[in-house]
Amino acid sequence: MRAFNEAGVLAAADVHVARRLAALAAADDPDVLLAVALAVRAPRLGHVFVDLATIARRATTEGEEAVDLSALPWPAVPAWLDALGACPALVAVGEDAGERLPLRLVGTHLYLDRYWREEQRIAADLRGFAAREPELVNAALLDDGLDRLRWPDEPADSAQVRAARTAVHRRFTVVAGGPGTGKTTTVARIVALLHEQAADGRPPLIALAAPTGKAAARLEESLHEQAPDLDTEARDALLATCATTLHRLLGWRPDSHSRFRHHRGNRLPHDVVIVDETSMVSLSLMGRLVEAVRPDARLILVGDPDQLTSVEAGAVLGDVVGPAAEDPGAPPVDGALRDAVVVLDTTHRFGGAIADLAAAIRSGDPDAVLARLAEPADPSVRWIPLDAQAGPDPDPLLAPVRDAAVAAGRAVLDAARAGDPRAALAALGSFRVLTAHRRGPYGATPWMWTIERWLTDALDGFDPRAGEWYVGRPLLVTENDHSLRLYNGDTGVVIAGAQDRVTAAFERRGEALEFSPTRLSAIDTVYAMTIHKAQGSQFDTAAVLLPGTDSPILTRELLYTGVTRASQQLVVVGTEEAVRGAVSRPAARASALRERLWD
Numbered sequence: 369m370r371a372f373n374e375a376g377v378l379a380a381a382d383v384h385v386a387r388r389l390a391a392l393a394a395a396d397d398p399d400v401l402l403a404v405a406l407a408v409r410a411p412r413l414g415h416v417f418v419d420l421a422t423i424a425r426r427a428t429t430e431g432e433e434a435v436d437l438s439a440l441p442w443p444a445v446p447a448w449l450d451a452l453g454a455c456p457a458l459v460a461v462g463e464d465a466g467e468r469l470p471l472r473l474v475g476t477h478l479y480l481d482r483y484w485r486e487e488q489r490i491a492a493d494l495r496g497f498a499a500r501e502p503e504l505v506n507a508a509l510l511d512d513g514l515d516r517l518r519w520p521d522e523p524a525d526s527a528q529v530r531a532a533r534t535a536v537h538r539r540f541t542v543v544a545g546g547p548g549t550g551k552t553t554t555v556a557r558i559v560a561l562l563h564e565q566a567a568d569g570r571p572p573l574i575a576l577a578a579p580t581g582k583a584a585a586r587l588e589e590s591l592h593e594q595a596p597d598l599d600t601e602a603r604d605a606l607l608a609t610c611a612t613t614l615h616r617l618l619g620w621r622p623d624s625h626s627r628f629r630h631h632r633g634n635r636l637p638h639d640v641v642i643v644d645e646t647s648m649v650s651l652s653l654m655g656r657l658v659e660a661v662r663p664d665a666r667l668i669l670v671g672d673p674d675q676l677t678s679v680e681a682g683a684v685l686g687d688v689v690g691p692a693a694e695d696p697g698a699p700p701v702d703g704a705l706r707d708a709v710v711v712l713d714t715t716h717r718f719g720g721a722i723a724d725l726a727a728a729i730r731s732g733d734p735d736a737v738l739a740r741l742a743e744p745a746d747p748s749v750r751w752i753p754l755d756a757q758a759g760p761d762p763d764p765l766l767a768p769v770r771d772a773a774v775a776a777g778r779a780v781l782d783a784a785r786a787g788d789p790r791a792a793l794a795a796l797g798s799f800r801v802l803t804a805h806r807r808g809p810y811g812a813t814p815w816m817w818t819i820e821r822w823l824t825d826a827l828d829g830f831d832p833r834a835g836e837w838y839v840g841r842p843l844l845v846t847e848n849d850h851s852l853r854l855y856n857g858d859t860g861v862v863i864a865g866a867q868d869r870v871t872a873a874f875e876r877r878g879e880a881l882e883f884s885p886t887r888l889s890a891i892d893t894v895y896a897m898t899i900h901k902a903q904g905s906q907f908d909t910a911a912v913l914l915p916g917t918d919s920p921i922l923t924r925e926l927l928y929t930g931v932t933r934a935s936q937q938l939v940v941v942g943t944e945e946a947v948r949g950a951v952s953r954p955a956a957r958a959s960a961l962r963e964r965l966w967d
């Protein structure tokens with residue numbers, strides 16, 4: 369294991385855990401130890417298992433320098449599998465082996481047993497939901513509702529209409545689509561239609577949830593915004609709906625890391641559970657969710673399967689949507705899961721060139737992406753083919769980024785000085801620099817210093833050294849604070865108040881909430897933020913700064929998620945190699961959920 373540790377393939381903790389597990393089972397074959405360490409490593413990097421047949425080609429390293437993986441002493445695969453098969457106290461072999469051992473080998477996939485169980489159980493639960501008898505519905509009322517809730521120019525068989533119809537008819541529905549494809553609109557329709565179906569009886573108990581507090585707050589806000597325009601008796605019910613985090617819904621207990629109040633033995637009381645931003649839900653959280661939903665309830669998963677996935681193991685939404693994403697227009701076939709997945713593929717929100725670029729990234733064709741960057745269909749996309757390292761002396765070609773940062777900074781500062789929190793928050797949301805990393809030469813932290821310098825040079829009286837709570841400072845909440853209802857990722861601005869006092873203003877449901885800065889705990893400055901943190905938010909203008917090609921997190925999903933954070937104007941800074949590197953490198957998480965669901 370030493371060579372693999374020194375090459376940056378294995379971390380010290382992987383080696384340590386592998387040694388402990390092997391010692392308990394009295395296994396001492398070095399090839400077995402290496403395999404166990406790789407299985408321990410897998411979930412740390414988002415994989416559900418390690419595929420021993422491909423790991424020698426696919427492993428990524430964590431060191432700064434490129435490593436020649438082929439020079440490492442990889443065991444020959446057949447002998448490796450045999451060695452694992454000869455450890456009956458450590459490794460269960462095959463899906464049918466009944467023992468509970470620390471590891472499980474299925475074909476060439478080596479799992480930590482816990483993840484194997486999780487994956488298997490989720491597949492069974494989801495297949496169960498998908499196959500369950502459809503609901504009895506009042507079809508005339510449903511048709512009438514779908515008609516009333518349609519946009520004037522929306523076809524009667526649009527994907528949004530199909531998605532809402534599916535969710536009313538079935539016990540399991542997946543609504544998949546990129547930004548602005550009408551997912552939230554569809555959720556609003558589903559809630560309204562389900563209320564209409566129950567008009568004479570007990571109104572359905574509906575839970576709306578999202579993986580983060582910020583995403584939950586955003587879902588709730590947009591449903592409340594859409595409600596007044598909907599032609600339905602259920603308008604009040606929509607206005608009264610609240611969204612919560614998945615952890616809260618499931619009854620997270622601070623005394624226990626993974627146990628929730630609701631589970632298979634104590635299900636959620638809800639008739640309908642709708643989850644937004646499902647791409648951010650990990651395998652284990654999905655496991656806790658599907659086991660807690662009553663078998664006779666409806667489960668509706670909403671999200672964008674092309675976005676970055678949770679940092680924990682699994683890529684559940686992508687696996688559930690599976691092949692349905694490749695032929696969104698295909699008519700339903702007999703497979704129950706195929707019928708449950710509806711892909712929304714018409715963008716209603718942003719500029720054509722941004723949507724075009726996002727589609728090219730999704731298709732994985734680097735030449736098409738570069739062509740759309742070099743000659744976009746309209747001026748909403750701009751590409752600066754530069755290496756995006758932060759430095760004391762930014763390249764003059766970065767002027768568009770600087771100008772946008774200064775324009776937004778000026779608007780934030782003017783509004784903050786004038787004591788106008790709403791205008792300051794609106795200006796803050798108008799522009800953001802997005803990076804792949806937090807630290808290091810391409811990180812959000814050095815870029816923050818660069819932007820602060822630009823603002824100091826351009827704005828009269830702007831001085832970030834004037835004290836921690838200087839007027840106009842853009843704030844980022846870095847931990848959930850349930851008592852203030854501020855969530856990790858929320859942003860705010862320091863606003864001038866009376867008598868030299870300042871407040872920190874944050875937006876909630878279109879209103880500005882102001883707090884004394886002394887009440888805030890985990891806060892950062894946010895001239896730049898990581899693409900991961902920006903997930904679930906959009907900005908009028910976003911500048912996406914790509915790292916070098918040796919960055920292990922430069923992937924297709926990262927670029928797609930960054931690009932789709934811009935609603936009107938997008939600037940991409942990165943070399944041709946970085947763009948190619950990103951597009952040609954899908955995050956490819958090792959997971960067998962897709963096969964378990966679809967094959």
Ligand SMILES: Nc1ncnc2c1ncn2[C@@H]1O[C@H](COP(=O)(O)OP(=O)(O)OP(=O)(O)O)[C@@H](O)[C@H]1O
Binds near residue numbers: 549590717
């Ligand atoms: N069929 C449609 N025709 C015209 N406009 C629509 C249609 N569906 C939705 N819209 C509008 O497009 C915008 C995006 O819709 P919506 O917020 O539902 O998308 P979304 O997929 O939830 O976006 P996000 O990824 O930001 O959550 C909204 O302003 C909405 O009013």
